[in-house]
Amino acid sequence: xTFEEKTLSREVVYEGRILNLIKEEVMTVSGQPAIRExxxxxxxxxxxxxxxxxxxIMVKQFRKALxxxxxxxxxxxxxxGEDPLEAAARELEEETxxxxxxxxxxxxxxxxxGYIRECLYLxxxxxxxxxxxxxxxxxxxxxxxYTMEELEKLIAEGNLQDGKSMAALYAAKLRLCSAK
Amino acid sequence: xTFEEKTLSREVVYEGRILNLIKEEVMTVSGQPAIRExxxxxxxxxxxxxxxxxxxIMVKQFRKALxxxxxxxxxxxxxxGEDPLEAAARELEEETxxxxxxxxxxxxxxxxxGYIRECLYLxxxxxxxxxxxxxxxxxxxxxxxYTMEELEKLIAEGNLQDGKSMAALYAAKLRLCSAK
Numbered sequence: 001x002t003f004e005e006k007t008l009s010r011e012v013v014y015e016g017r018i019l020n021l022i023k024e025e026v027m028t029v030s031g032q033p034a035i036r037e038x039x040x041x042x043x044x045x046x047x048x049x050x051x052x053x054x055x056x057i058m059v060k061q062f063r064k065a066l067x068x069x070x071x072x073x074x075x076x077x078x079x080x081g082e083d084p085l086e087a088a089a090r091e092l093e094e095e096t097x098x099x100x101x102x103x104x105x106x107x108x109x110x111x112x113x114g115y116i117r118e119c120l121y122l123x124x125x126x127x128x129x130x131x132x133x134x135x136x137x138x139x140x141x142x143x144x145x146y147t148m149e150e151l152e153k154l155i156a157e158g159n160l161q162d163g164k165s166m167a168a169l170y171a172a173k174l175r176l177c178s179a180k
Numbered sequence: 181x182t183f184e185e186k187t188l189s190r191e192v193v194y195e196g197r198i199l200n201l202i203k204e205e206v207m208t209v210s211g212q213p214a215i216r217e218x219x220x221x222x223x224x225x226x227x228x229x230x231x232x233x234x235x236x237i238m239v240k241q242f243r244k245a246l247x248x249x250x251x252x253x254x255x256x257x258x259x260x261g262e263d264p265l266e267a268a269a270r271e272l273e274e275e276t277x278x279x280x281x282x283x284x285x286x287x288x289x290x291x292x293x294g295y296i297r298e299c300l301y302l303x304x305x306x307x308x309x310x311x312x313x314x315x316x317x318x319x320x321x322x323x324x325x326y327t328m329e330e331l332e333k334l335i336a337e338g339n340l341q342d343g344k345s346m347a348a349l350y351a352a353k354l355r356l357c358s359a360k
Contacts, residue, residue, distance in 0.1 A: 004242055005242055005244050013194050014193050014194060016203070016217045017215055017217060018217055018294075018295060019217055019219075021193075021194055021201050023196070024244065026244055028317075028318045028319075028320070029242065029320035030317060030318070030320060032318060034318040035197055036244040036245070037196045037197060037198055037199055038244065039199075039245075041295075044294075062184055062185055062209065063293045064185050064204065064206055064216040064218065065216070065218040065219075065293065065294065065295050065296060065297045066290060066297060070290070070293050077294070107335070107336075107337075107338040107341070108341060109341040109342065109343050109346060110246060110250070110341055110342060110343055111291045111292040111296075111343040112291040112292055112296065112298070112343060113245065113246060113250050113252065113342050113343070113344075114224075114243065114245065114257070115199060115221075115245050116245060116292065116296070117245045117246060118292070120343075137208075137210060137212055138208045138210070138212060138214040139208075140208070140209035152354055155287065155350065155351060155354060156287075156351070156354040156355060156358060158287040158288065161287070161288060161289040161290055162289065162290060162293050163289050163290055163291040163292060163293070163300075163343050163344075163347050164292075164293075164343075166289060166347040166350050166351070167343050167346040167347060167350075169350070170335065170346055170347075170349070170350040171335060171336070171346070174332055174335060174336040178336060
């Protein structure tokens with residue numbers, strides 16, 4: 001069965017710095033009108049960066065939306081029209097100071113399909129060499145090293161709660177397992 | 181190091197049906213003012229429901245935010261103050277028609293930490309018995325059965341792109357592996 005919801009009317013409620021808020025009246029599949037509130041966002045990139053001794057680089061930063069620190073993979077927003085691969089290289093260096101010889105696209109995914117029009121591109125970075133981190137002016141970031149097993153223990157115990165890190169580590173694990 | 185961003189001013193830009201949009205001026209760790217646009221949302225539940233013959237129940241529905249069908253685990257929004265466990269039982273039955281004898285909490289996570297104040301609670305449902313699906317009036321949902329291996333192949337190939345499904349299947353896999 002193919003479903004579709006026709007847009008009856010569309011209102012841009014808010015145009016902001018990183019997101020827009022859209023409100024649409026739609027006709028549902030069952031033939032009833034419904035309101036859909038949706039967020040437009042340029043999307044971003046997330047990186048699983050693995051060192052030569054099999055450590056994965058994680059970053060910790062304060063997240064205002066949650067009012068707490070979060071342990072996450074390196075990641076960043078896409079500028080409008082920016083090539084995700086270039087953004088991946090940039091964010092890895094900005095947030096961690098590392099450069100990667102190999103940056104492989106793994107997959108892309110949607111963090112919250114119910115109301116967010118945002119796509120995240122996930123990359124696997126290897127062949128790393130250390131330089132100097134230089135985060136954006138409004139970012140303050142610490143880096144940490146973990147093995148995959150340690151990160152999976154954190155996920156299983158509920159101590160790694162960042163969605164993009166869970167999605168990206170899963171994709172990396174599946175990729176690394178199938179390469180063996 | 182502990183980071184924190186102090187709120188200098190807060191504006192509720194929009195109060196909606198499923199989300200609110202908040203705009204805050206903050207003082208960053210480095211001592212500069214910055215704007216944070218954030219979405220408040222009640223959060224939700226996501227379910228990995230496994231039948232006695234080791235099939236995982238997936239649903240497909242049209243997602244207006246993406247203008248396409250998405251293959252997803254059963255899931256749903258929390259009503260304000262609702263117990264996530266009750267929401268999990270309700271959504272499983274509404275979307276798939278199945279009832280679960282066992283609903284175990286796995287973990288909770290944040291789908292998009294940069295700007296969404298939303299938490300998703302993930303459950304593992306077993307001991308399933310089939311009844312009748314009865315989705316909400318504005319939902320139209322098809323159900324499908326997959327093995328974990330089939331779903332992992334879809335993820336690895338980039339054909340399962342729903343963030344909560346990736347996070348929940350990973351959590352379920354880690355849980356089921358450690359139980360062996």
